[in-house]
Amino acid sequence: MIYSDFHGLKLSRLGFGCMRFTTDPSTGEVDQDKVNAMFDLAIKNGVNYFDTAYPYLGGKSEGAMAEALSKYPRDSYYLADKFPGHSLPGPVDNLALFNVSLKRCRTDYFDFYLLHNITEWSVKIYESEEYHIIPDVIKLKEEGKIRHLGFSFHGGPQLLEEFLNRHEGIFEFVQIQCNYLDWTLQDARKKYDIITSHGLGVWVMEPCRGGKLAVLSEENSGKLKTLDPNASDASYAFRYLQDLDNIKVILSGMNEVTQVEDNLDTFKEHRPLSDQERDTLYEIAESLKKGVPCTGCRYCCEGCPMELNIPYLLECYNDYKYASALTPSMRLDALEEDKKPSACIGCGQCSHACPQHIDVPAALAELAELYRSGPKWSEMVKGRHEAIIKDLKDR
Ligand code: SF4
Numbered sequence: 312m313i314y315s316d317f318h319g320l321k322l323s324r325l326g327f328g329c330m331r332f333t334t335d336p337s338t339g340e341v342d343q344d345k346v347n348a349m350f351d352l353a354i355k356n357g358v359n360y361f362d363t364a365y366p367y368l369g370g371k372s373e374g375a376m377a378e379a380l381s382k383y384p385r386d387s388y389y390l391a392d393k394f395p396g397h398s399l400p401g402p403v404d405n406l407a408l409f410n411v412s413l414k415r416c417r418t419d420y421f422d423f424y425l426l427h428n429i430t431e432w433s434v435k436i437y438e439s440e441e442y443h444i445i446p447d448v449i450k451l452k453e454e455g456k457i458r459h460l461g462f463s464f465h466g467g468p469q470l471l472e473e474f475l476n477r478h479e480g481i482f483e484f485v486q487i488q489c490n491y492l493d494w495t496l497q498d499a500r501k502k503y504d505i506i507t508s509h510g511l512g513v514w515v516m517e518p519c520r521g522g523k524l525a526v527l528s529e530e531n532s533g534k535l536k537t538l539d540p541n542a543s544d545a546s547y548a549f550r551y552l553q554d555l556d557n558i559k560v561i562l563s564g565m566n567e568v569t570q571v572e573d574n575l576d577t578f579k580e581h582r583p584l585s586d587q588e589r590d591t592l593y594e595i596a597e598s599l600k601k602g603v604p605c606t607g608c609r610y611c612c613e614g615c616p617m618e619l620n621i622p623y624l625l626e627c628y629n630d631y632k633y634a635s636a637l638t639p640s641m642r643l644d645a646l647e648e649d650k651k652p653s654a655c656i657g658c659g660q661c662s663h664a665c666p667q668h669i670d671v672p673a674a675l676a677e678l679a680e681l682y683r684s685g686p687k688w689s690e691m692v693k694g695r696h697e698a699i700i701k702d703l704k705d706r
């Protein structure tokens with residue numbers, strides 16, 4: 312196993328993400344035997360970092376993880392959990408909610424604790440005086456119940472920079488979605504640089520983009536097989552990340568023993584990518600993109616009569632075009648009605664100014680429709696509200 316140093320701690324660079332355990336579709340119960348087998352294999356081969364979150368698997372991830380770890384001494388592994396500020400029904404007793412997680416995880420402290428899923432929408436909750444989240448987690452850290460404080464982030468680079476500037480000295484690490492596709496598609500490169508420039512550690516989630524980079528099309532997989540017929544598609548995604556020095560932990564949401572075995576093999580040693588391997592990955596990334604090649608230069612913004620944040624909207628568009636997901640819907644929810652894509656009047660001023668010749672009005676019209684008809688974060692979160700209220704009552 313390869314390890315990284317973080318404030319004197321020796322963290323396995325392969326972290327076990329606990330949001331994809333196999334569950335029984337009719338009962339929602341986790342296949343505990345399988346989790347136990349995967350954890351035993353991972354621990355035997357040096358994995359010491361386990362990451363869960365309050366809402367994962369409808370609240371069942373924390374308990375399944377705790378059960379699988381129960382036979383190991385508490386100081387032999389690092390435990391990471393997350394505060395669900397983005398799912399709160401309103402201001403709640405944050406400390407009580409934190410205690411629900413502690414209880415489910417059968418521990419009295421978390422080595423790593425993150426504010427979960429900061430975006431342009433949820434940041435308003437996290438920074439609200441009424442919700443009082445940041446002061447409360449700082450207090451928990453002072454009490455020793457949190458050893459290291461960070462946050463997971465799904466917003467754009469501008470918000471990341473602003474948030475870190477506003478809270479300088481509070482957080483020690485940031486978890487971002489990063490892989491060889493999102494390096495450019497979701498501006499992970501800029502986010503990596505921002506986090507690094509603030510002297511913080513980078514944690515990675517979605518190294519294989521929800522599994523999509525682990526099972527490529529026959530054509531793309533064939534390109535990798537010509538480089539090494541025995542290497543899995545996923546191994547390239549991990550090796551790409553291993554080459555980035557400031558990435559301390561790469562979380563993989565493993566749900567099969569064979570995946571654990573393959574990942575352990577990839578993390579046995581650091582094998583830097585050759586130029587040819589890296590070029591092939593970028594070629595594959597380009598073939599996967601279906602959106603527009605916006606560089607974020609903002610030449611289009613000045614003349615927009617509706618004062619739309621065009622590059623921001625196009626980031627959401629590109630995300631939707633790759634895979635319809637809740638994140639872009641959450642980012643669009645954050646905008647006032649007159650700044651949403653539907654506010655575009657189609658004047659075309661932006662396209663004339665764009666050095667990439669992007670047909671912005673067409674992309675925004677499509678985005679407006681994708682947003683209108685796609686899955687809505689604002690609706691999905693209602694179920695979580697009920698669960699949190701119940702958990703706080705039952706505790
Ligand atoms: S087409 Fe839409 S986005 Fe472009 S300048 Fe006009 S109103 Fe703004």
Ligand code: SF4
Binds near residue numbers: 666
């Ligand atoms: S001018 Fe074109 S490339 Fe630049 S931000 Fe606007 S849409 Fe993107």
